[in-house]
Amino acid sequence: MKILGIQFAPWRIPWQRRLQTSVVASWISTFVFMGLGGLLLLAYLLLFTRFWWVSVAYAGWFWYDKDACNRGGRRWQWVRRWQLWRHFRDYFPVRLVKTCDFSPDENYLVGSHPHGVLCAGAFCNFCTEGNDFSGTFPGITPHMLTLEGNYSQPFYRELFMATGGVAATKRSMEYLLSLPTRGHMLVLVVGGAPEALMARPGVSQLYINRRKGFIKIALRFGVSLVPVFHFGETDVYTQVWNPEGSRLRRWQEWLMHYIGLAPVLFLGRGMLQYNFGIVPFRRPVTTVLGRPIPVQKSADPSQQQIDELHERYKVALKELYDTHRHKYALDPTVELEFK
Template identity: 35%
Template sequence: MESPSPQTQQQPKRAAVIGSNMAMAESTGDLAEMEADELPIKTATTATASSKGVQVNGVNGIYGGLDGEKERPNGKEDGARNSEANGSGLTQRKPKEASTLKAKDNDYPPLYDDDDLERRRLDRLNTYRAAGIQFAPWNIPYRRRMQTVAVLIHCLSIASTVSFFFFLCAIPIFWPLIIPYLLHMLLSKNATDGRLRMRSERWRRLPVWKLFGEYFPAKLHKTHDLPPTRKYIFGYHPHGIISHGAFAAFATEALGFAEKFPGITNSLLTLDSNFRIPLYRDYILAFGIQSVSKESITNMLTKGGPNNEGMGRAVTIVVGGARESLEAQPGVMNLVLADRKGFVKMAIRTGADLVPVLAFGENDLYDQLSPKTHPWLHKAQMWVLRTLKFTLPFLHGRGIFNYDVGLMPYRRRLNIVVGRPIMVAQKRDGEIENEEVDRLHREYVGELEKMWERYKDVFAAGRRGEMNILK
């Protein structure tokens, strides 16, 4: 019998090496074609070493490379960056043991993230990099350009409306109109009376807001039915830097709120000071946005509806507020909620059911300086918050024509999950007991924890930690 030649012996090994290299090249090629500020949520690649019969699993999290290697989404060291205590990007964490809190399958149905990478491909060969900044190529599809314009319009809404107002003030012919307008702005109750006179469904359904939702992209997930015979207080978590997800889901029809929850009129709430900004107040009133004051919430949930008692109405409160915006870091979920019980009291006072809302990806839209690495800056921000009732996050995102510098949010997925409603019995102020407030608050936090445990591996696969409830 003839012994096999050396070339014949090397053929199986060479075939195994080629097969392994092709599997690795295929997985890394997908990441190399993505935008620098787009983070894949879940991508799994399996390569089989034929020569040894060993299976090697490489899982790509937010920044996870093959076989657990740390890798940027664009395959380069200076791609999309996420802030951390030491200034580095997110890294793929090893799976942790399951938490003691388990969410039952019958409590929350399974939800899936649309891993639509084909629509978000980018020709990496045409990108231009200068001074460490990666610029967008010119051959991006027209619709993606329009998505950027839609987000830019909303981001510049305050600056553009105020600038236009002062431009009108410089023209004497408009003075007879400006003075009555300012008096109307100071005396108007449109933001607190709950009548929603300036709310425009046509404005909320404009195609530009559909483009706004597609930019990230954002998606609204329904887990339970909400009957229109009740009234609701939606608690939105986390605040993030600017709460783009809350705007897309509850101030517009970009994500299809009316189709998912028919018969419910929902209004996003914001600070009363926003209604003292000329022209900008009219811009947000057209969305049906109202003041977050007690008077406004009471009027919204006790008036209107089929029986003029507020049935079928809802308000959305970003519970964490400006304080929580300072905790917004990519890959983390820190909620300022432990001492926030005012919204629970308002629910008892108005008889509105509590609906927890968890927005996966809201904290990933911007980078900001970490309070751990800049404690003196954090103290200054807290002083401004206590004194002036607003805060100034030191943030950055992407630009209009680049992926690294600017105030535009990153193109990162937003998955907004609406949880199970918690029924609340209406009581008057003198009948509200602290024990009942604490019980409802604990139940509300428990629902948020169930939602986190149920969907964290679907929508937050590349997280840097678990959800934390802060004071």
């Protein structure tokens, strides 16, 4: 049904699909609004109600707990197993493809590509049990590495750490890889904020040529590297046209330099119509985990060692993409580009 050019959702949609849309809308709303909303709520309680002590108590807790994201986080398995994550999975749907087994006696450093706008595939597969990660990879504990700034947002930080999120900092990675236990899988979205600005349907561009810090960490700890590609990740949103060199892109890059986050002007659909909104489109996302790349430990790796391993990683990532694109990519003719 169209009214004034806006295509509305049919009235007779199965309840299950409406539930899936509601769950995904709640997820994106949490990401966009929960931090600021929590801050405004605490300010309101402090300044205008007799429950000022709630704000003071949370501020004390935040100060005491502020470094938890660099010390392994605070995973709550019951949050990861919430039934709503299965509705989240089925909305797109998101799938997880296993190409080999992973030993619980080793640690792994995963490079997650591409970033897309909001990492829907990485979140579903590594931050929840929506696709039964624990059953698929027994003995492996995933840790999603994200910007440290995400853990400065009240209430949102508690939710994200509960799903297994930790800070994407050198200190956080060193802490996890130094633990006496094994089976830790550190999942790093290598392209980060710059790659988010490239995300748009029909494009497979990865910001990786200058990202070598994770390679150095892998060499220092002798931890295997694992390339991962999320087919369809860049198809779930469009964004305002921002080619390199444009005024908008320059403004976004300037702002990103100061706040650390990518100010992506993304476009999705709404709850009841398909033309505009912040809800992602229903497009399949398939996460394929490649084979681990063995890394020989070097306490003080040279630049040559870093560069050589970086090239090996890029070759393995391209092989992974080329092997599976004809099966999982929306447009298998799109070539992978490294920026």
